[in-house]
Amino acid sequence: MEALGLDVLLNGTNALRLLGGLWVSVQVALISVLLSLPLGMLFGVFMTWKNPVAKVISRLYLEIVRIMPQLVLLFVVFFGATRVFGINISAELASIIVFTFWGTGEMGDLVRGALTSIPRHQYESAEALGLSKPQIYLQVIIPQAMRQLIPTSVNLITRMIKTTSLVMMIGVVEVMKVGQQIIEANRMVSPNAVFGIYGTILFLYFIVCWPLSMLASYLEKRWAVA
Amino acid sequence: MSEPTNANTAAFEPLLRIEHLRKVYGEHVVLDDISLEVAQGEVIVIIGPSGCGKSTFLRCINALEPIQGGTILLDGQPVSAEAKNIAQIRQKVGMVFQSYDLFPHKTVLENIILAPMKAQKRKREECVAEAEKLLERVGLLDKKDAFPRQLSGGQKQRVAIVRALAMHPEVMLFDEVTAALDPEMVREVLDVILDLAEQGKTMLIVTHEMSFARAVADRVLFFDEGVIMESGAPEEFFSHPRTERAQRFLRTFTFDAVKHHAPTSDEPAPLFDD
Numbered sequence: 001m002e003a004l005g006l007d008v009l010l011n012g013t014n015a016l017r018l019l020g021g022l023w024v025s026v027q028v029a030l031i032s033v034l035l036s037l038p039l040g041m042l043f044g045v046f047m048t049w050k051n052p053v054a055k056v057i058s059r060l061y062l063e064i065v066r067i068m069p070q071l072v073l074l075f076v077v078f079f080g081a082t083r084v085f086g087i088n089i090s091a092e093l094a095s096i097i098v099f100t101f102w103g104t105g106e107m108g109d110l111v112r113g114a115l116t117s118i119p120r121h122q123y124e125s126a127e128a129l130g131l132s133k134p135q136i137y138l139q140v141i142i143p144q145a146m147r148q149l150i151p152t153s154v155n156l157i158t159r160m161i162k163t164t165s166l167v168m169m170i171g172v173v174e175v176m177k178v179g180q181q182i183i184e185a186n187r188m189v190s191p192n193a194v195f196g197i198y199g200t201i202l203f204l205y206f207i208v209c210w211p212l213s214m215l216a217s218y219l220e221k222r223w224a225v226a
Numbered sequence: 227m228s229e230p231t232n233a234n235t236a237a238f239e240p241l242l243r244i245e246h247l248r249k250v251y252g253e254h255v256v257l258d259d260i261s262l263e264v265a266q267g268e269v270i271v272i273i274g275p276s277g278c279g280k281s282t283f284l285r286c287i288n289a290l291e292p293i294q295g296g297t298i299l300l301d302g303q304p305v306s307a308e309a310k311n312i313a314q315i316r317q318k319v320g321m322v323f324q325s326y327d328l329f330p331h332k333t334v335l336e337n338i339i340l341a342p343m344k345a346q347k348r349k350r351e352e353c354v355a356e357a358e359k360l361l362e363r364v365g366l367l368d369k370k371d372a373f374p375r376q377l378s379g380g381q382k383q384r385v386a387i388v389r390a391l392a393m394h395p396e397v398m399l400f401d402e403v404t405a406a407l408d409p410e411m412v413r414e415v416l417d418v419i420l421d422l423a424e425q426g427k428t429m430l431i432v433t434h435e436m437s438f439a440r441a442v443a444d445r446v447l448f449f450d451e452g453v454i455m456e457s458g459a460p461e462e463f464f465s466h467p468r469t470e471r472a473q474r475f476l477r478t479f480t481f482d483a484v485k486h487h488a489p490t491s492d493e494p495a496p497l498f499d500d
Contacts, residue, residue, distance in 0.1 A: 125327035125386075128288050129341035130317030130393060139340055143331050 005196030008186045018197070021178030022204050028095045028174065029161040035096070036103025036160070037153070043104050044111020058108070065105030071166050073098045078170040095167040103160055110152045114145040147223040154216035158209040165205075175201055239302065241266045241428055242287070242397055248295030249282055249452075256282050258452045260296070264397070267426040271439040271460070274449035275475055280432045283449070284399045287430065288319045301396065317345055320390030321399040324406050326382040328374040328389070334361070335370040338389045346393065353392065360388040364418050380411030387418055398422065400431040416442075436479050440464050448472045 009015045047058040078094035081087055089097075118141055126136040168177040179197045186193045242264040249257035256279045264270055272280045285291045287298060289307040298305040305315055328337050338360070339353040361367045364384040374382055383403055390398060400419060404412040416438050422429065423442050433439055439446060439460065446463040448456040448471075456463065456472050467473045 119327075121323060121325055121327040122329065124290055125321075125323060126329075126341075127290065127313075128316060128319070128321040128323075129389070130313050130315075130345045131341055132313045132345070135344050139344060140329055144329075147331065 002190060003192060004199070005190055005192030005194060006200070008182060008190050008193040008196055009200060011186070014182050017178050017182065018175060018200065018204070021173065021175035022208075024092075024172065025164045025167075025174040025176075026161070026208060028092060028099065028167060028172065029157075029164050031096050032099030032103055033157050033160055035100040036107050039100065039104040040107020040153075041111050043108030044115060047108055047112040048115050058112075062105050062109055065102050070098065070102060070163055071169060073102065074166060074170050091167065091170045091172045094170060095164070095172055099160055099164070103156065106156050107153060110149055110156065111145070114148040114152075115141070117148060118144050147219075150223070151216045151220040154212050154219070158212045158216075161209055161212075162205060175204060240264055241268075241301065243299040244287070244296070245299075246296035247283075247286060247293060247298065249279070249286055249291060250294045256452050257286070257293075260452075260454060262447070262454070264428060264430065267428055269423045269428070269442055269444045270430045270447060271443035271445070272430065272432045272447045272449055273434070273436070273439060273475070274455075278449040279452040280449045281401050284321070284401050284430060284432055287397075287399060288316060288321050290321075313345065317341075317393050318396045319399060320393055320395030320397070322383070322386050322390050322401065322403050324402045326374075326379070326386045326406075328382055328385060330374050333371050333373055334366070334377070334385050337374070337385060338392050341389070342392050357388070357392055360391055361385075363421070364388055365414075378411060379407045380414045383407065383411075383415045384418055387415070387422075391422075397428040397430065400429065400433070402432050402434065404433065404435060436464070436476070448475070450475070 009018070043058070043061075046054060047062075049055070074094065077098050078089070078091060081089060081094070122140055122144070123136060126140045131139065164174060165176045168174055168180070171177075173181075179201050183193050183197050190196075240263040242262075244260060244262045247257055247260040248255070260283065262270075272283065274280050282291055286293050287300075287305065289298075289305050289309070289312055292307045300315060300318060303315060305319075306312070309315065328334075329340070332340065335354065335357055338357040339350065342348045342353045342356075343350055358367060358370065361370055364387065366381060366384055366388075369377060369381060369385075374385070377385065387403075403419075404415050407415065412435065416435065419429070419431065420438075420442055431439075431442065441460075443460040446456075446458060446460050447454050448463065448467070448469070450471050456467060456469050458468075463472070464476065467476055
């Protein structure tokens with residue numbers, strides 16, 4: 001235990017504190033995901049519009065999301081917003097804004113991909129049967145798009161969870177930050193804690209993300225459409 | 227095949243009346259001033275070289291293509307992509323496509339009952355009963371719980387026909403429905419259409435199967451470059467095509483004639499010289 005630095009976990013409430021930190025990470029991720037999914041769906045439909053203005057906006061948004069490192073976005077929103085607009089937002093809120101901004105863009109692109117991958121003939125044969133526009137979407141297009149979308153969006157969700165490890169850089173006391181605090185506090189008595197604690201955090205992330213990964217590959221297999 | 231059906235006994239108003247239909251893609255005129263009346267129970271076969279506008283013509287009748295001029299009246303009601311009640315009008319027109327286009331996430335039965343239940347709000351049991359009856363007629367009742375990916379091309383196409391029929395359309399449109407099929411599957415699909423003709427279904431059929439066209443048609447339309455070049459009874463058209471274009475088109479289907487005749491001056495030069 002001591003060689004691996006795991007003993008520190010049992011000191012005081014360290015283990016609980018770590019779990020509390022994990023809960024903060026998961027909260028930031030969960031709220032962002034819950035906001036990103038519906039917004040991303042809307043944005044995805046918007047991305048399929050043929051209107052040139054809509055195209056430019058979609059393109060610009062997606063490029064910004066893709067090109068900007070998440071850390072830079074976090075700094076811009078957290079530090080920049082305070083300076084320029086004089087609004088004081090908490091680090092948690094800044095994180096949620098950035099993650100939702102990112103998640104909506106990426107989710108939108110997934111939705112766009114799923115929608116456009118459905119052959120035009122599917123729309124036409126549904127139209128030819130006399131189904132109305134809402135019926136076509138509800139019965140024919142969305143169910144098929146969902147099959148494609150679920151595995152890829154579960155993947156996006158795990159990426160969002162992992163990336164929450166960055167939010168400690170703007171002062172959110174999430175699992176990484178708590179880990180760091182524990183390590184610092186025990187530096188003299190158990191220097192190996194650096195391995196034990198970070199190793200534990202690795203394991204915690206794994207516990208959260210792995211079931212999602214499994215779910216994605218299960219759905220991918222089950223819904224493989226010939 | 228019954229006698230050429232009631233083309234002559236048509237009521238005063240034809241089921242489908244198309245007047246001066248015009249369809250343009252940019253500069254290109256696809257259909258130019260097409261007029262046609264289709265009587266109840268009439269079977270019309272449309273043939274012509276590819277790109278002559280025959281598929282586009284069918285798609286216009288179902289308002290899948292916006293038109294730039296003329297009118298299409300089905301049962302006296304205008305068919306247009308902009309019409310508010312277009313979904314209702316389309317229910318009267320069944321269409322079957324070359325690529326079947328079954329819904330891959332639904333079983334055969336679900337494919338068939340979807341539109342009757344959702345668009346016509348009919349009861350599920352009633353729709354299922356009818357779907358099963360129709361499937362039996364095309365010999366596919368045992369496939370009702372299969373998914374489209376488990377069917378052969380010919381089977382998919384027969385399901386697609388049943389799916390369109392389940393809506394009780396007044397007119398059926400067939401757009402080269404055997405063009406994507408392996409030769410041995412063509413027959414099973416054409417037999418279903420012949421069966422429908424015998425029951426007096428009004429149909430417009432675009433096809434490249436000439437012997438089928440001859441057997442099923444009350445009237446043959448020969449399309450070329452966006453106009454109806456020739457129109458007449460199948461016996462007449464296939465044995466004595468009037469226009470030079472139609473003659474040349476029909477010649478492309480008769481290989482024997484090409485082989486056994488000495489080439490005459492108006493025939494193209496042989497492709498291979500050795």
